[in-house]
Amino acid sequence: MKIDARELLSKAIEARERSYCPYSNISVGAALLTKSGKIYLGQNIENASFSPTVCAERVAFFKAISEGERDFSAIAIAGGKKGEPSRADFPPCGVCRQVMSEFCDADFRVIFGNGEKITERALKEILPDGFNKDNL
Ligand code: THU
Numbered sequence: 001m002k003i004d005a006r007e008l009l010s011k012a013i014e015a016r017e018r019s020y021c022p023y024s025n026i027s028v029g030a031a032l033l034t035k036s037g038k039i040y041l042g043q044n045i046e047n048a049s050f051s052p053t054v055c056a057e058r059v060a061f062f063k064a065i066s067e068g069e070r071d072f073s074a075i076a077i078a079g080g081k082k083g084e085p086s087r088a089d090f091p092p093c094g095v096c097r098q099v100m101s102e103f104c105d106a107d108f109r110v111i112f113g114n115g116e117k118i119t120e121r122a123l124k125e126i127l128p129d130g131f132n133k134d135n136l
Helices: 005-018 056-066 094-103
Strands: 026-034 039-043 072-081 109-113 118-122
Touching: 005 026, 005 039, 005 056, 005 072, 005 109, 005 118, 026 056, 039 056, 056 072, 056 094
Parallel strands: 072 109
Antiparallel strands: 026 039, 026 072, 109 118
16 A cells, blocks of 8 residues: 555644543554555543553554454554644554554554654564564
8 A cells, every 4th residue: 555654644643633631631643554555543542540541552453453454554653742743752652562463463564753753663673572472
């Protein structure tokens, strides 16, 4: 599917606007690209009890998985203080990396940043020696 990192990141930046983040005031958006070219968006959704908070990346993944998607090529992530431009450095948390490793192969692309700086990594680079179904 022909969509470049910058374009996918711009979808993640737009998605930030629908973040529900009254506690941290950090709004995060994610845009998950399937191998067939569909894009699923997600935002962080916080909770007064804190621990039920879900990251933007997992919202995007679970929306897609629940719709029957299983083949993914890339995710873009944009985050920063609510109402401010996204940060250049907003990599995915460890729990989200683990969820990615359940459904994506080692070459799955992880893109984060803002319009000025874009970082692109393979999942295997940001989760080396990860534990997954092959280890069971
Ligand atoms: N957050 C994400 O949505 N994705 C990440 O990968 C890191 C953190 C959210 C969770 C919480 O709502 C806020 O950012 C501050 O941690």
